[in-house]
Amino acid sequence: MKLDAKIPEGPMAEKWTNHKFKVKLVNPANKRKHKVIVVGSGLAGASASATMSELGYKVDCFTYSDSPRRAHSIAAQGGINAAKNYPNDGDSVFRLFYDTVKGGDFRSREANVHRLAECSNLIIDHCVAQGIPFAREYGGHLDNRSFGGAQVSRTFYARGQTGQQLLLGAYGALSKEIKKGGVTMYTREEVIDIVVIDGVARGIISRNLVTGELSRHEADAVVLATGGYGNVFFLSTNAMNCNASAAWRAYKKGAAFANPCYTQIHPTCIPVHGEYQSKLTLMSESLRNDGRIWVPKAKDDQRPANQIPEDERDYYLERKYPAFGNLVPRDLASRNAKMVCDEGRGVGPTGNAVYLDFAEAIERLGRDNIEAKYGNLFEMYNRITDEDPYTTPMMIYPAVHYTMGGLWVDYNLMTSLPGLYAIGECNFSDHGANRLGASALMQGLADGYFVIPNTINDYLASNNLPTVGTDHEAFAEAEKAAQDKLDKLLAVNGNRTVDDFHKELGHLLWENCGMARSEKGLKEALEKIPKIREEFWKNVNVPGSADDLNQALEKANRVADFMEFAELMVKDALERAESCGGHFREESQTEEGEALRKDDEFCYVGAWEFQGLENEPVLHKEALEFEEVKLSQRSYK
Amino acid sequence: MSEKINLKLKVWRQNRGEAGRFEDYEANGIDTDASFLEMLDVVNEEITLGGGEPIAFEHDCREGICGCCGSLVNGKTHGSHERTTLCQLHMRHFKDGETVVIEPFRATAFPVIKDLIVDRSGLDQIIAEGGYVSVKTGNAPEASTTPIKKEMAEASMDAAQCIGCGACVAACPNGAAMLFTAAKVSQYALLPQGHPERTQRVLGMVNKMDELGFGNCSNEYECAVACPKGIDVKNIARLNREFVKASLTSEK
Known part of the structure; x- marks a missing residue:
């Protein structure tokens, strides 16, 4: 395998424009002869399906949910970035590009990030035209707020439900195309394998989640928009059904997997409170605009927050990073929360929490103002914890939230398996080792509305793909393998539930491959994961049958993939013996205990190639070059 | 502070194309900080280990925004707590020893697919x-x-x-x-x-x-x-x- 990023020639600001001119086009009358399969109906999948259908392609879109409107993009709270510079505070496409490259700790591809920043403004234009009720000022113009890692206000928002509104916009566009007949929507259909014929992706095998029936679907290209793999940790802010399976099957069919160790641990989530807990809930990062983060100065201080006097509190982010204060990027906020808790200064029943305090903001702006800005978030917090954040500081702790790693893609968003594309969170491309807040929605929609509809033409126009027919042996083999695996899971009939195994795996990863990692811990995890996997296949209990709606079987099939994926993730973490972005490598720190990035050794994208489960995967390194944003240690002081 | 409670459940069970019926379950040692769906998770773990088939219910984000979840709890959609989805209903609103009746959403246009899952297409x-x-x-x-x-x-x-x-x-x-x-x-x-x-x-x-x-x-x-x-x-x-x-x- 040879990785070619296909970055266009020319100055950074002109690459995308030039590239759009250079790609081959499919003439309008021929577009309807091409079928594209899109897997997933979140922001990236729905926007890509709708836009490709508008262009004239035939699109089949698949989701395991009962409706395309359920995808987890819907849960994004805070907002979406764009370089509109409406507040006149010095923003520009270049600044958004610069902040994103720097925020990603110099581990992303400059050309992709620049294109993302260029598309950002088009997204806002399009979403406003769709009738998305973004927040407005009294004059009727669009309002902006600020987010971590930026010193300008460039985040557009719809209360604390920006993801919901943007997803419903994309779902509307998708519905319009379904009605027109351009998109065929498959709901409650889970894609369980990618079919490769003559070295190119030509279709998928899917399972109907109501009847259990497997079916074969052929296409000229397959686009994965299947989100991230955060649920490998069991506890994360992801929705319960989020999984890595489609991406993992693609990897096993020849698509390289890039930077799997890059996971983002979001700083402001409701802390873990019990064994029965099924997921973690995020409190929007926008809360850090007005909330002040602190812990007691003394260790093991058991007093309630309101009895700790001002001079016995440590507002550690404001103290250590005066320029950015509570608005440092997510990785710094998370790592510092862990540090103070590890020092024994954490609060709450478990000691694994820090305060996010609004008392000062309420005094300054008034309760009404705070309620208007964050009312729904405060209500959600109150519902879950039974505490009132207007009078008692919130307690928060970092949690797994987003995965920057994903399928390796070139500039066209095509994976190393020809004909297979990956868009949105499921690719690795734009966020490097750390994603800035309000950039996930931007990337999902940039990829779906503006990038893939332009780049996929080039592949479809340059390749004369013969019809293969779903009775081709490659389809039959993939279907049989899928069926065999389901039957095997049902046949184990052991003594432990799927969740029980998933929790064990997740806990191991959180401890050994979470916010802080060490060579010793990673090696230990590498020894344990195959043992957990082995026991899973000997002792898992999956009730029910394969020809019925069977949620335990769906979960087991996904967890079986996590069991394999986890190993690659830990291998990648072990290989990357530097601290960067979302992760802190204990052996690589400065004298003050700050993260030490090692550009001489690790300034590359680590893309893994599958060699069969029994063999070690091969690591390919795509060197990263920085022409516009000079490589430097990040400083937010 | 959270405590543990025990509940008796009457849950609607129905297979595709068959008539449904209520079945009784016990939910014991439920933490009052748990959500309603987490309570069902606990019950399902027990059903599974006891050789039964877990209760099918729709859910995804578990933070009240995806719109997947929803059942009738004691006859009320999403339970009786106002402005709450089922996933955001917490067990602190139930009393120790209470009997809880759980059914799918009932509507002509929402046929039951299985147990608590209905077709809202x-x-x-x-x-x-x-x-x-x-x-x-x-x-x-x-x-x-x-x-x-x-x-x-x-x-x-x-x-x-x-x-x-x-x-x-x-x-x-x-x-x-x-x-x-x-x-x-x-x-x-x-x-x-x-x-x-x-x-x-x-x-x-x-x-x-x-x-x-x-x-x-x-x-x-x-x-x-x-x-x-x-x-x-x-x-x-x-x-x-x-x-x-x-x-x-x-x-x-």
Whole structure:
């Protein structure tokens, strides 16, 4: 395998424009002869399906949910970035590009990030035209707020439900195309394998989640928009059904997997409170605009927050990073929360929490103002914890939230398996080792509305793909393998539930491959994961049958993939013996205990190639070059 | 502080194409900080280890926004706590020893698929008839071109919050989807972007609603009480006005 990023020639600001001119086009009358399969109906999948259908392609879109409107993009709270510079505070496409490259700790591809920043403004234009009720000022113009890692206000928002509104916009566009007949929507259909014929992706095998029936679907290209793999940790802010399976099957069919160790641990989530807990809930990062983060100065201080006097509190982010204060990027906020808790200064029943305090903001702006800005978030917090954040500081702790790693893609968003594309969170491309807040929605929609509809033409126009027919042996083999695996899971009939195994795996990863990692811990995890996997296949209990709606079987099939994926993730973490972005490598720190990035050794994208489960995967390194944003240690002081 | 409680459950079990029935389960040692769905997780773990088949229920985000979850709990959609989805209902609202009856949403247009899972695809079909602004990618003018009154944007957002869970349909004695449809029609009726298509939007969506077997509105207001997002019943009045206006002015 040879990785070619296909970055266009020319100055950074002109690459995308030039590239759009250079790609081959499919003439309008021929577009309807091409079928594209899109897997997933979140922001990236729905926007890509709708836009490709508008262009004239035939699109089949698949989701395991009962409706395309359920995808987890819907849960994004805070907002979406764009370089509109409406507040006149010095923003520009270049600044958004610069902040994103720097925020990603110099581990992303400059050309992709620049294109993302260029598309950002088009997204806002399009979403406003769709009738998305973004927040407005009294004059009727669009309002902006600020987010971590930026010193300008460039985040557009719809209360604390920006993801919901943007997803419903994309779902509307998708519905319009379904009605027109351009998109065929498959709901409650889970894609369980990618079919490769003559070295190119030509279709998928899917399972109907109501009847259990497997079916074969052929296409000229397959686009994965299947989100991230955060649920490998069991506890994360992801929705319960989020999984890595489609991406993992693609990897096993020849698509390289890039930077799997890059996971983002979001700083402001409701802390873990019990064994029965099924997921973690995020409190929007926008809360850090007005909330002040602190812990007691003394260790093991058991007093309630309101009895700790001002001079016995440590507002550690404001103290250590005066320029950015509570608005440092997510990785710094998370790592510092862990540090103070590890020092024994954490609060709450478990000691694994820090305060996010609004008392000062309420005094300054008034309760009404705070309620208007964050009312729904405060209500959600109150519902879950039974505490009132207007009078008692919130307690928060970092949690797994987003995965920057994903399928390796070139500039066209095509994976190393020809004909297979990956868009949105499921690719690795734009966020490097750390994603800035309000950039996930931007990337999902940039990829779906503006990038893939332009780049996929080039592949479809340059390749004369013969019809293969779903009775081709490659389809039959993939279907049989899928069926065999389901039957095997049902046949184990052991003594432990799927969740029980998933929790064990997740806990191991959180401890050994979470916010802080060490060579010793990673090696230990590498020894344990195959043992957990082995026991899973000997002792898992999956009730029910394969020809019925069977949620335990769906979960087991996904967890079986996590069991394999986890190993690659830990291998990648072990290989990357530097601290960067979302992760802190204990052996690589400065004298003050700050993260030490090692550009001489690790300034590359680590893309893994599958060699069969029994063999070690091969690591390919795509060197990263920085022409516009000079490589430097990040400083937010 | 959290404590542990024990509950008796009566849960609706139904296989595809068969008649359903209630079955009894015990939920023991449930932490009052757990969510209702986490309580069901605990029960399902026990059922599985006991050789049974776990209770099927729809869920995904578990933070009250995806709209997947929803069941009748003691006869109430999403339980009796106001403005809450089932995943955000916590066990501290239940009493130790209480019997809890759990059923799927009941509505003609929502056939049961299995246990607590119903088919709500009718809601997608209603949206497909015009629950959007038909703008192709690339057509949009610069976002700041048209200022929109803040009050209008806010009112539109109030309506746009609908999560499509279907509680309004299940709570309505007629099984109507009026609040659901009204929310979408209102979102666009309140914004200039929605105006070019307002006639065909309301006619198309209302006709589809009727065609799919959703009932009529008889002003019971149960929908607004059941709505986890607090969507106001005034939106139904707006839907009716839009519908009358459209019926009178439509050239078709």
